[in-house]
Amino acid sequence: MGAAADRWRELQSGRGIPEHIRRAAPADPWTHRAADFAPPAEPADTPSRAAARALAERAAAWSCAGASVLDVGCGGGDAAFAVARPDPSPVARVVGVDRQADMLAVFAAAAHERGIPYGTVQGAWPDVAADADRHDVVVCHHVLHNVVDLPPFLAALHAAARGPAGGVVVEMLPEHPMAWLDPLWRHFHDLDRPPSATADDAVAVLREELGVEPEVRNWTRDRRLPHDAGWVARRLCLPASRLAEVESALATVPPRRTDAVTIVWSP
Numbered sequence: 001m002g003a004a005a006d007r008w009r010e011l012q013s014g015r016g017i018p019e020h021i022r023r024a025a026p027a028d029p030w031t032h033r034a035a036d037f038a039p040p041a042e043p044a045d046t047p048s049r050a051a052a053r054a055l056a057e058r059a060a061a062w063s064c065a066g067a068s069v070l071d072v073g074c075g076g077g078d079a080a081f082a083v084a085r086p087d088p089s090p091v092a093r094v095v096g097v098d099r100q101a102d103m104l105a106v107f108a109a110a111a112h113e114r115g116i117p118y119g120t121v122q123g124a125w126p127d128v129a130a131d132a133d134r135h136d137v138v139v140c141h142h143v144l145h146n147v148v149d150l151p152p153f154l155a156a157l158h159a160a161a162r163g164p165a166g167g168v169v170v171e172m173l174p175e176h177p178m179a180w181l182d183p184l185w186r187h188f189h190d191l192d193r194p195p196s197a198t199a200d201d202a203v204a205v206l207r208e209e210l211g212v213e214p215e216v217r218n219w220t221r222d223r224r225l226p227h228d229a230g231w232v233a234r235r236l237c238l239p240a241s242r243l244a245e246v247e248s249a250l251a252t253v254p255p256r257r258t259d260a261v262t263i264v265w266s267p
């Protein structure tokens, strides 16, 4: 493994939650609520959507059959369904991969509602990559910061994109999505969090492992609703009895950053 992949592994491993805190947590601090990931009827017009749409249009024109889109760590499929808007859609089929079955249920319902043929694969990427097959466009939004061993994850994204017209679109935040809560780990658990792996670190792994020089776009997204004290308490492994304390402590930390990064490459 190269230096960039080692650095990613070390930084990501450092973001684990110590066992004694995790054992005392009233709920799993990592699991996402599927209902929070239902895709909007009208997707946001972002650089990631534009990049995936351009790849899908190119693939559809090349094949004359419409493009297939694979969404890895799909949640409710925001990334994949955004490619199909506006009409006329270049998308013929979408496949969602996620390790959470409830996310795939939201994905399936959204595909059904939109009348888009779909498939789902439950499991952890890259273990289930063979079941997902190859596609014209591979999208993967807000998943990389869940991954410790990045080279096989990226290699499988790369291998899942079939040429010559397709490609991969990764969207992520410049730093770990929970990094804004680091001061609260110190406040509540007396725990210093190590620095976060960054999007630049991920790009360095891509270069090092796959020899890929991606197109990288930094942009600002709409401010997301602030996460309420209940949501934050769960991330911090705290019980409901401490909600009032979490609420006051939240007022002391800077709001979440709103910048995002789109990383695009073709195999």
Ligand SMILES: C[S@@+](CC[C@H](N)C(=O)[O-])C[C@H]1O[C@@H](n2cnc3c(N)ncnc32)[C@H](O)[C@@H]1O
Pocket (backbone or CB within 6 Å): 032, 037, 072, 073, 074, 075, 076, 077, 078, 079, 097, 098, 099, 100, 103, 123, 124, 125, 126, 140, 141, 142, 143, 146
């Ligand atoms: C932050 S959510 C993002 C969901 C969606 N891509 C979006 O942008 O709205 C991350 C999703 O990735 C899934 N996930 C994380 N690591 C995964 C892995 N190795 N394989 C498959 N799914 C994964 C989680 O279950 C979750 O649904």
